[in-house]
Amino acid sequence: MKMVEARRTIVISAVSLRKGGTLTILRDCLQYLSSLTDEFRVVALVHKRELCDFPGIEYIEMPDIVRSWGRRLWCEYVTMYRISEQLSPVCLWLSLHDTTPRVHAETQAVYCQTSFPFYKWSFRDFMMDYKIPLFALFTKYAYKINIKRNKYIVVQAEWLKEGLSRILKVPKEKFLIAAPQGRAHENIGTENGQQRTPVFRLPHYTFLYAATPDCHKNFETLCRAAALLEKDLGKNIFKVILTIGGTENKHAKWLYAEWGSCTSIDFAGYMSREKLYDYYQACNCLVFPSKVETWGLPVSEFAVFGKPMLLADLPYAHETSAGSCQTAFFSSCSPDELKEKMKKLIKGEASFLREIERKKIQDTSVLYSWKELFDILLK
Secondary structure, three states: OOOOOOOEEEEEEEOOOOOHHHHHHHHHHHHHHHOOOOOEEEEEEEOOHHHOOOOOEEEEEOOOHHHOHHHHHHHHHHHHHHHHHHHOOEEEEEEOOOOOOOOOOOEEEEEOOOOHHHOOOOHHHHHHOOHHHHHHHHHHHHOOOOHHHOOEEEEOOHHHHHHHHHHHOOOHHHEEEEOOHHHHOOOOOEEOOEEOOOOOOOOOEEEEEOOOOOHHHOHHHHHHHHHHHHHHHOOOOEEEEEOOOOOOOHHHHHHHHHHOOOOOEEEOOOOOHHHHHHHHHHOOEEEEOOOOOOOOHHHHHHHOOOOOEEEEOOHHHHHHOOOOOOEEEEOOOOHHHHHHHHHHHHOOOOOOOEOOOOOOOOOOOEEOOHHHHHHHHOO
16 A cells, blocks of 8 residues: 655744734735645644634644743743654744744754844934834844844845844844736836826925834934925925824824924825835836835835835835835935935926946845745745
């Protein structure tokens, strides 16, 4: 009688991923692995199964881990070790949330999703949301724990590979760049191959900043620039649209208290994906002053429209805007510099904008799909 070979076990640990882009990565990862469950046993350690439920995946729910960093550390270095012993042998353990657990596995890899180790926070950040600067400090050291247990370290961008290799003292050869964004948004804003007609038109020259109301997103530089520009040009000349309402958290309330009376700033609130794309089409320019990003998704989404973009002069923005055709950079701490660039655009001066050359990547460590990534991880 022919023996049936036992399936090898893959474990995905992602107990802290609950929302936003990090949850999207978890869902995309498990969706791909769901197609491999005839060959592999796939076990996912998650916050709640309902957030990422796919057929063929076994789930271990850990909803209490996010309550404190102490629980998270105990889970990473004690609980996951016990789980790995119970599931042994594990052929691949992939941690999707930045840290490297202490586990038994033939191959370990970590997906570093956050760029907070590079965030230069301020005292105001600490006052607005102490968790963000503490998280920036925490991740800088948490990344280093057990990092050499990993065969591979997965990041989303070249600049992260360079930066983490330096601060973690890990050879660049151990890094894989997972860049699905490179092909994910080519057709945004088109319909049957043609540019979609905007569903509405805006009466003034309009700048848009799409971001969550977190202090590292640096709304204040844009708000200060807008207030200065309104003094120069007057009211009802331009509009700055923000995707926050001004009530979401302490930082948002402070922003609204400081600049809610500025006629040229519209605290428009959260936008659905569909509504945001409508504003991408209707507005004149994207402004993105964020002080730290892993990728900066609105930049790559907006770039396909071929409209002007004013971006923080930081590594993530240079990499994400590659291939865009009308882009300029400004110091993320200089409202005056941003104001002058905004004024030029309103007056029809665009000679300072330039095309950002798309870097020719010949590096075999750059991957564009989950299949390509797992083909390497499972070798």
